[in-house]
Amino acid sequence: MYVSHLSLLDFRSYASVDVELEPGPNAFVGRNGQGKTNLVEAIGYVATLGSHRVSNDAPLVRAGAERAVVRTRIVRGDRASTVELEITPGRANRARINRGQLGRARDVLGILRTVLFAPEDLALVKGDPDGRRKLLDQLVVQLLPRAAGLLGDYERVNRQRSALLKSLRGQRAAGRSPDLGTLEVWDAKAAQLGGQILGMRLQLVQAMRPHVAAAYAQVSDADGHAELGYRSSLDAVLPDDAGASAGGAAILPADLADAPPSAVELETLLLAGMAAARSQEVDRGVSLVGPHRDDLVLTLGGLPAKGYASHGESWSFALALRLASYRLLGGTPADDGTRADDGTRADDGTRADDGDRADDGDRSMSADPTSADPALGNPALGNPAPGDSVTAVPVTAHVPRPERPPAASPSGARFWTEELGHDAEPVLILDDVFAELDLRRRDRLAELVAPARQVLVTAAVPDDVPSGLMATRFDVVTGAVTRAS
Ligand SMILES: Nc1ncnc2c1ncn2[C@@H]1O[C@H](COP(=O)(O)OP(=O)(O)OP(=O)(O)O)[C@@H](O)[C@H]1O
Numbered sequence: 001m002y003v004s005h006l007s008l009l010d011f012r013s014y015a016s017v018d019v020e021l022e023p024g025p026n027a028f029v030g031r032n033g034q035g036k037t038n039l040v041e042a043i044g045y046v047a048t049l050g051s052h053r054v055s056n057d058a059p060l061v062r063a064g065a066e067r068a069v070v071r072t073r074i075v076r077g078d079r080a081s082t083v084e085l086e087i088t089p090g091r092a093n094r095a096r097i098n099r100g101q102l103g104r105a106r107d108v109l110g111i112l113r114t115v116l117f118a119p120e121d122l123a124l125v126k127g128d129p130d131g132r133r134k135l136l137d138q139l140v141v142q143l144l145p146r147a148a149g150l151l152g153d154y155e156r157v158n159r160q161r162s163a164l165l166k167s168l169r170g171q172r173a174a175g176r177s178p179d180l181g182t183l184e185v186w187d188a189k190a191a192q193l194g195g196q197i198l199g200m201r202l203q204l205v206q207a208m209r210p211h212v213a214a215a216y217a218q219v220s221d222a223d224g225h226a227e228l229g230y231r232s233s234l235d236a237v238l239p240d241d242a243g244a245s246a247g248g249a250a251i252l253p254a255d256l257a258d259a260p261p262s263a264v265e266l267e268t269l270l271l272a273g274m275a276a277a278r279s280q281e282v283d284r285g286v287s288l289v290g291p292h293r294d295d296l297v298l299t300l301g302g303l304p305a306k307g308y309a310s311h312g313e314s315w316s317f318a319l320a321l322r323l324a325s326y327r328l329l330g331g332t333p334a335d336d337g338t339r340a341d342d343g344t345r346a347d348d349g350t351r352a353d354d355g356d357r358a359d360d361g362d363r364s365m366s367a368d369p370t371s372a373d374p375a376l377g378n379p380a381l382g383n384p385a386p387g388d389s390v391t392a393v394p395v396t397a398h399v400p401r402p403e404r405p406p407a408a409s410p411s412g413a414r415f416w417t418e419e420l421g422h423d424a425e426p427v428l429i430l431d432d433v434f435a436e437l438d439l440r441r442r443d444r445l446a447e448l449v450a451p452a453r454q455v456l457v458t459a460a461v462p463d464d465v466p467s468g469l470m471a472t473r474f475d476v477v478t479g480a481v482t483r484a485s
């Protein structure tokens with residue numbers, strides 16, 4: 001897919017701008033503060049309903065204006081659709097597809113897919129877990145847009161549960177015995193939603209592993225081996241029956257390849273975890289168990305990347321995470337000979353079916369996408385495809401799991417299996433990235449992204465951008481965007 005047209009009204013520094021974009025590389029060049037990032041931020045917003053720079057919408061609206069409008073034309077396969085978003089801070093966004101008003105803005109998710117590289121990505125490696133959780137959850141939503149509702153519901157339930165824990169803590173501090181009945185109701189809701197989220201994240205991590213290892217080898221010249229693992233908050237509260245966790249740093253689950261736990265099994269584990277942590281949770285008035293406390297673990301040559309990796313290695317890892325996301329979203333087979341998809345896609349990334357979700361002009365008519373999704377509540381949360389090789393993470397670990405019937409899920413089923421559609425390859429956005437990289441990484445990255453369906457690059461210094469990405473160049477000067485070639 002690619003974006004063929006972008007128009008903005010009162011978005012960031014732009015009162016009004018229209019840009020015709022090309023498939024393949026497009027470079028936006030101009031001095032600092034001229035509005036280059038603002039352009040690609042708008043495109044990223046259409047894909048994710050969020051900005052990579054700010055967590056609330058107010059700064060996206062031009063100072064003095066009440067609302068911003070972002071309109072994009074998205075070409076997918078041989079069809080195109082127009083997505084228009086109206087951003088009004090403090091109010092629900094409004095969205096239209098091909099002029100048809102949608103019931104909810106989040107129904108536009110999935111029409112445009114983007115993977116954005118930015119200087120902030122270094123925090124994926126060096127920063128706190130919330131950035132890594134966000135990486136996973138945004139990928140889940142891009143793969144299965146209706147998961148946005150699930151994540152929103154979990155966040156709400158967790159907020160309520162946390163508020164309740166705080167009040168129970170107050171009761172206990174006042175010498176009263178806390179009323180735990182209501183807490184159990186919230187436990188059940190949180191575990192039910194949390195189990196589904198955890199199940200999807202685990203499948204995602206499993207599918208990303210070969211891509212991350214391959215991409216790291218490509219950007220770093222095969223220096224060291226990059227691995228992904230998943231650390232669950234369950235580990236701190238449930239006994240480890242294998243006794244294999246290193247200093248409490250368990251990764252869930254090291255044996256993902258054998259029998260990934262289903263959402264239902266994970267729900268059971270989360271309930272057990274909450275029961276085990278109850279006294280601690282009430283004492284502290286904090287919710288300690290669930291996907292909101294988990295982490296994506298990055299290791300390099302067996303050592304945690306955070307705290308150990310050099311600056312350059314950390315950059316390579318961050319790039320590898322984004323490249324892996326791009327390949328996964330596009331349905332690219334993993335480079336090590338294993339497949340990242342379910343085998344229904346041809347090697348050129350196209351799909352044999354005609355399930356093109358992007359072109360639906362009448363999505364407002366569709367049923368609630370969060371309801372009755374068999375994949376979300378399905379125990380079939382992903383066995384690996386035949387031939388997948390999943391390397392055990394270097395920090396071995398185990399989380400106790402309930403007995404399960406054998407062969408509970410069809411081999412190869414993944415939660416996003418039916419969602420990619422054809423021409424799924426996401427638009428790549430490289431915002432201010434080349435200035436951060438040494439020459440070698442710059443060239444390697446350019447080589448890897450240049451063949452993409454569409455790449456949008458921003459740079460203050462044109463010489464920072466490898467020439468292969470300058471095929472279409474736009475000069476950006478105080479809010480005016482002019483095509484230079
Ligand atoms: N809501 C807003 N209203 C008006 N102007 C804004 C708003 N938000 C940002 N700006 C302006 O937009 C400009 C920044 O634009 P942008 O981040 O796109 O720059 P850039 O060209 O990417 O620069 P750099 O090369 O430094 O990354 C700043 O001058 C900032 O003041």
Ligand SMILES: [Mg+2]
Pocket residue numbers: 036037038431432458
């Ligand atoms: Mg910028």
